[in-house]
Each structure stands twice: as structure tokens, then as C-alpha cells.
Amino acid sequence: MTDVTEVVEPAPEEEPEQPEAPPPPPSIDKELQRLSRRGFLVFGAGSIAAYAGWKLLSHATRIGDVQWPLRRGFETNEKLAAAYFKEKRLSPTFPPSARTYPRINGGVGLHENYDTSTWNLNMDGHTLTLEEIKAFPKREMITEFRCIEGWSYIAKWSGARLSDVMAKFPPRSNTPYVAMETPGAEYYVGLDMQSAMHPQTLLAYELNDQPLTWQHGSPLRLAIPVKYGIKNIKRIATIRYTNIKPADYWAERGYDWYSGH
Numbered sequence: 406m407t408d409v410t411e412v413v414e415p416a417p418e419e420e421p422e423q424p425e426a427p428p429p430p431p432s433i434d435k436e437l438q439r440l441s442r443r444g445f446l447v448f449g450a451g452s453i454a455a456y457a458g459w460k461l462l463s464h465a466t467r468i469g470d471v472q473w474p475l476r477r478g479f480e481t482n483e484k485l486a487a488a489y490f491k492e493k494r495l496s497p498t499f500p501p502s503a504r505t506y507p508r509i510n511g512g513v514g515l516h517e518n519y520d521t522s523t524w525n526l527n528m529d530g531h532t533l534t535l536e537e538i539k540a541f542p543k544r545e546m547i548t549e550f551r552c553i554e555g556w557s558y559i560a561k562w563s564g565a566r567l568s569d570v571m572a573k574f575p576p577r578s579n580t581p582y583v584a585m586e587t588p589g590a591e592y593y594v595g596l597d598m599q600s601a602m603h604p605q606t607l608l609a610y611e612l613n614d615q616p617l618t619w620q621h622g623s624p625l626r627l628a629i630p631v632k633y634g635i636k637n638i639k640r641i642a643t644i645r646y647t648n649i650k651p652a653d654y655w656a657e658r659g660y661d662w663y664s665g666h
């Protein structure tokens with residue numbers, strides 16, 4: 406009688422070759438290198454732990470019980486934003502003399518002949534003209550604009566705080582995400598609510614004191630210095646609140662959905 410358990414295969418001399426994992430897309434690879442380079446050279450290893458902690462914390466608060474001050478209006482807006490972003494989470498600001506040439510990059514959803522006179526913003530179902538956006542308090546900041554490819558420039562942005570506009574048109578429920586699209590939705594970004602509420606997140610209509618050119622996203626674009634360039638959507642036509650993590654143009658092409666730095 407043969408017992409199958411007695412049929413012992415001789416041990417292979419070498420480990421059978423494992424199928425190789427496919428290499429990560431080059432963009433992710435570059436991104437990781439960049440992150441570790443920046444992490445170690447600029448901030449040191451300690452801040453990486455702090456950053457990881459912050460990521461965890463921000464994730465916890467994102468899925469946690471965030472009370473939208475719907476009934477009381479948004480008087481607690483600032484407090485809410487402050488709870489998420491300690492002072493160190495403010496993006497650094499610079500004197501005017503530190504400004505550098507604002508590079509142009511990324512033209513998805515931008516068309517030179519776009520008629521800005523017919524443009525308006527669909528703010529979660531409400532139609533806003535540029536004048537109505539300019540009626541919000543004008544905020545100005547000189548911040549570093551950083552493309553994920555490694556270059557940056559320092560520029561002055563002026564516009565309405567997204568949180569001010571959101572305060573006037575709040576979500577109907579505790580939606581954790583904000584989605585934005587160009588006219589025609591060729592370019593689109595998703596933002597977590599904390600980043601949307603950040604005091605330095607502007608719906609900008611001026612760059613270096615001039616109305617935006619079409620290449621920089623006229624008439625209205627996002628200036629969000631806590632995020633890489635990819636999230637700074639140019640020529641916004643639609644903003645909406647959503648419970649579902651919004652589609653994001655560059656996240657679909659291999660970059661981190663959050664793309665904070």
C-alpha cells in the first residue's frame with residue numbers, strides 16, 4: 406500500500422525563483438525618492454515620525470466625528486480649521502522680495518479661447534459669478550508653489566478663502582470630501598475636508614496682483630500651498646461636497662491622492 410505522505414520530493418537545491426514584482430510606475434518611484442530625500446535632508450528623521458503621526462491623526466479626524474456647525478453657521482470655522490492644522494501645519498509665507506518667476510505647467514482643461522465672461526462657479530448647486538466671489542474678504546498670501554516634479558516658485562495669491570465660501574454654502578451633511586472640476590471636467594481634483602477648510606486654501610483670482618492669465622487658470626483657480634501643484638486646479642467651474650472620495654486626475658495616474666507636503 407502506498408501512502409502519499411511517504412512520497413517526499415527532494416528538496417530543491419535553490420529556492421524556486423519568485424516571480425518578480427512589477428516595478429512601480431516611475432512617477433511613484435520618483436515620488437518616494439523625493440519624499441525620503443526631503444524627509445531626511447530638510448526635516449530629519451524625527452519629523453518623519455511626526456509627519457507619520459500627523460497623517461494618522463488627520464486620518465482619524467477625517468473619519469471621526471466631525472461636527473459641521475450647520476445650525477450655528479460657521480462662526481466656529483476658524484476654530485475648526487485650527488483644530489486640524491496646528492500652526493506648524495501652516496505653509497510658510499515669504500516677503501514680496503522672495504518671489505520668483507511663476508512657471509506655467511499643465512494645461513488640461515484649459516483652452517485659450519475660453520470665454521471667461523460667460524464663466525460662473527457652480528458651488529454645490531449654487532451659481533456664483535466672479536463678482537460674487539470677489540465680494541468675500543480678499544485674502545493674500547505669498548507662498549511656495551511646489552510641483553511634485555521637483556521645481557517650485559514663490560508667488561503672491563489673492564482670492565477668497567474656500568472656507569469662507571463654504572461657510573456661506575455649507576454641505577447638507579458631514580461630507581468628508583470636496584470635488585472640483587474644470588469646465589467640461591477634463592481636469593478634476595479631490596480634497597479632504599480638512600485641506601479644503603485650511604485657512605491658506607484660496608479660490609484665487611489674482612497671481613502677483615494681476616488677474617490670472619488663462620495659462621494660470623483664469624478666472625478662478627485653487628491656491629492650496631499645503632498640497633502639491635497637482636491639487637491646485639486651474640479654471641474651476643464646479644465645486645461639490647461628496648461622501649465618496651472624489652476622482653482625481655493625477656491620483657488616477659499614479660500619484661498619492663492626498664499629495665500633501
Ligand SMILES: Nc1nc2c(c(=O)[nH]1)N[C@H]1C(S)=C(S)[C@@H](COP(=O)(O)O)O[C@H]1N2
Nearest residue numbers: 508509510511512513552592634637638639
Ligand atoms: N486645469 C488644470 N489645472 C492644473 C493642471 C492642469 O493640467 N489643468 N496642472 C496642475 C499642475 S501639475 C501644476 S504643477 C500646476 C501649475 O500651475 P501654474 O501653471 O499656475 O504654475 O497646475 C495644476 N493645476
Ligand SMILES: [Mo]
Nearest residue numbers: 552553634635
Ligand atoms: Mo505639477
